[in-house]
Amino acid sequence: MRSEPYIQNKTLTDLRTDLQKVQEGVALALIQNGYTDFAQFAIRLCLEESIVNAFRHGNRSEPGKVVQFHCKIDGESAEFKIQDEGVGFDPAGVPDPTAEENLEIPSGRGLMLMRAYMSEVEHVAPGNMIRMKYKNGPDPAQ
Amino acid sequence: MSNPTSVLNISDEAGVKKITFMQKSIIDEVVIHQIGKEIVAVIDGAAQPKVLISFNGVDHLSSAALGVLITCHNRVRVKNGQLYLSDISKPIFEIFKITKLNKMFQIADTSESAMKNFK
Numbered sequence: 001m002r003s004e005p006y007i008q009n010k011t012l013t014d015l016r017t018d019l020q021k022v023q024e025g026v027a028l029a030l031i032q033n034g035y036t037d038f039a040q041f042a043i044r045l046c047l048e049e050s051i052v053n054a055f056r057h058g059n060r061s062e063p064g065k066v067v068q069f070h071c072k073i074d075g076e077s078a079e080f081k082i083q084d085e086g087v088g089f090d091p092a093g094v095p096d097p098t099a100e101e102n103l104e105i106p107s108g109r110g111l112m113l114m115r116a117y118m119s120e121v122e123h124v125a126p127g128n129m130i131r132m133k134y135k136n137g138p139d140p141a142q
Numbered sequence: 143m144s145n146p147t148s149v150l151n152i153s154d155e156a157g158v159k160k161i162t163f164m165q166k167s168i169i170d171e172v173v174i175h176q177i178g179k180e181i182v183a184v185i186d187g188a189a190q191p192k193v194l195i196s197f198n199g200v201d202h203l204s205s206a207a208l209g210v211l212i213t214c215h216n217r218v219r220v221k222n223g224q225l226y227l228s229d230i231s232k233p234i235f236e237i238f239k240i241t242k243l244n245k246m247f248q249i250a251d252t253s254e255s256a257m258k259n260f261k
Contacts (some may be wrong), residue, residue, distance in 0.1 A: 016170065042235045048169050048204050095146070098242040104216055106209030109241050113205055116240045 004032070005074035012067040027093035029073040037072060038139040042117035043078055047050045050082045058084025058128055065071055066103055077119070078134045088127030149176050152184060156190040158260050159184050160253065167202035178210040185214060191223035196253045198229035205236060215247060224248075226256040252258050 004078040008030035012018035023044060030040050038109035051067060070081040097108045115121050151162045159209060161181060185191045195211070197203075211227070217227040228250040230238065238244040250256035 016172075038233065044202065045204065045237070052171070052204070052206070103242065103246050104212060106212045107205075109205040110209055113237065113240060 005072050007073075008069065010069045012051065012069050014053075015052065016068075018069075019051050022051065022071075026071060026073065026078075029071075030078065033073055033075045033078075033136070035078070035136055036077070036131070036139050037136075039078075039134060039136065043134050045049045045115055046114045046132055046134075047080065049133065051115055052132045053110055054082050054084035054130075058086035060086065076136055078136070080132045081129060082132075083124075083129040086128045088125065090127060107133070147171050148180060150180050150211050151237050152180070153177060155257065156260075157192075158194050158257060159188070160196060161199055162192045164198055168200060168207040169202055169204040171206060174206050175211055178213060181210070182213070182217060185217045185223065186219065188223065188242075189221070190219055191218055193218060193223065193225045194229050194253060194256050195225070196229045196256075196261075197227065197231065198236060198253070200234065201231060203234050204220045208243060210236070211247070212243070214255070224260055226250055226259060228253045228256040236260075 006025070008025060008056065010018070010022065012022070026043065027040060030043060030064065035043070051069070054067040055061060056104060065085045068083040072079045093109060094111055095102050095108060097105065097112055098101070114132060117134070118132045118133040120131070122131040123129070124131060147162050151164060153160045163177070163194065165173060168177065181193070181195070184193060195212070214227055227250045229251060229252060235244065238247070238249070248259070250259060
């Protein structure tokens with residue numbers, strides 16, 4: 001098991017290429033720190049959702065706008081902070097995608113998935129930064 | 143049969159359009175958009191479409207991909223067609239359960255069992 005935490009601070013400028021680089025580095029760190037396949041799957045999904053949200057919704061896909069990415073991974077937990085250049089939003093205002101009337105709406109599930117898989121999810125005011133934490137340990141019962 | 147730029151394998155089995163994915167990870171937005179276009183074309187090409195989407199070999203899926211599936215589901219329903227999903231791995235099925243989409247989609251364990259359900 002890796003002894004030094006894996007720490008990254010990156011400015012992401014291109015969604016496709018930078019997200020892939022982030023995922024590759026994180027995936028390796030998770031393996032080196034003994035995270036299960038389930039944990040690796042969950043974290044990869046949540047990173048995908050959060051970084052895409054930052055570019056598409058936070059930055060409104062505007063060219064030139066960047067996303068700040070920070071992570072710290074060790075044997076105990078994987079922590080991430082993703083910050084966009086938008087004005088923020090109120091997560092309480094996002095409709096529940098599992099409500100009957102929303103099931104057939106194609107969008108709006110990213111946040112729900114992050115909250116389902118991550119141990120902690122925090123939206124930092126004014127809502128353009130998300131902090132997520134996955135606590136390493138046995139897979140949750142399914 | 144698929145065109146060279148397709149991201150899907152599409153075959154016809156007993157009147158059912160069977161669709162499988164060429165990529166293991168369905169997370170790239172451009173790919174997801176292309177997937178949506180191709181499946182919608184299949185649906186629009188039949189009066190009452192019968193479509194089977196097999197997730198055999200797929201190990202990652204994003205919420206954007208779920209969105210495309212929902213759009214396809216809605217489109218099939220409007221045409222009184224049938225849509226089944228099959229061969230979904232346990233981790234990906236968990237995503238369907240969390241989002242309660244397992245209640246909306248018709249899901250079979252395997253392509254073979256799905257094919258038996260088409261009327």
